Amino acid sequence: MGPRPPLALIAGPTASGKSALAVALAQAVGRAQVVNADASQVYRDLAILSARPTVAEMAGVPHRLFGHVDGGEAYNAARWAADARRALARAWEDEDVPILVGGTGLYLRTLLYGIAPVPDIDPAIRAEVRALPACEAHAALARIDPGAARRLPPADTARVARALEVVRATGRTLADWQKARVGGIAADVALVPLILLPPREWLRARCDARLETMFAKGAAEEVAALLARGLAPDLPVMRAIGVPQINAWLCGDIAREEALAQAQAATRQYAKRQYTWFRHQPPPDWPRNEESLSVDSMHKIATKLRDILLTG
8 A cells, every 4th residue: 555554443433333343354354453442441440331342352353452541540632642653553563454443533533633732731720620610611611712612512511621721721722722733643544444323223222232231241340349449530430431320329329220221321322422423523535334233244344444455
């Protein structure tokens, strides 16, 4: 494929079949490594609730950046992009094709198109912003960055707080900073992307069934071990879907059935947000597969991607 090394990308909402397709593609290629691009699957503490592939599901294919971060760390997109660049370099050095797989759009965008060079935020400003009630934070954002306030609903507290703290600390909006992105690799690789956008009803059913399996196979024990560490409640690992709901169950605030129902609802909502993001945000020429995956269709897709990767 010329001087640019090949890079496959399989992305889409949770439970859409990305991990299985990545393994099928790796097997079709023959020499490949799967590189995680999911923000929950990086955490060592969340094997079950993040649906991290099991050893059997990996099928002998090397998997990188899965469970490599301790839950006590506040991992972020910039750190992941640096780790991913090293993982990709390792795969290319091994003469393997790396296959990025995941549903965290911010991670993928940071790696491919770079990161905004926003300076460190004054801790006092950050603390002040994070202490604001959601409605007050959104109102404050509307006054000094109306564009961001229009894009972000008040319920999206993390992004509202980020936009507000950036403009308060730097005098520039986050959108303005993002125009000056640096460090992306998109121009340096031969990217072969595929976005999975299966039928919504199929996806919702998969989300619900997967949560039932998680609860049956030790999710409560996983959360109990996490809680026993006494980690700060605002760490990403403590806010991962399933953790707050199971915590409430283990504390006796709700029944198991209610914890499961709440975790299923949160997962469906998350999948809906991912679905919307992946439908509209990636470049329009990235292929979208809108069919549900079966064993046969998965192998057909893997074969097609393999041929593109190996022949250009």
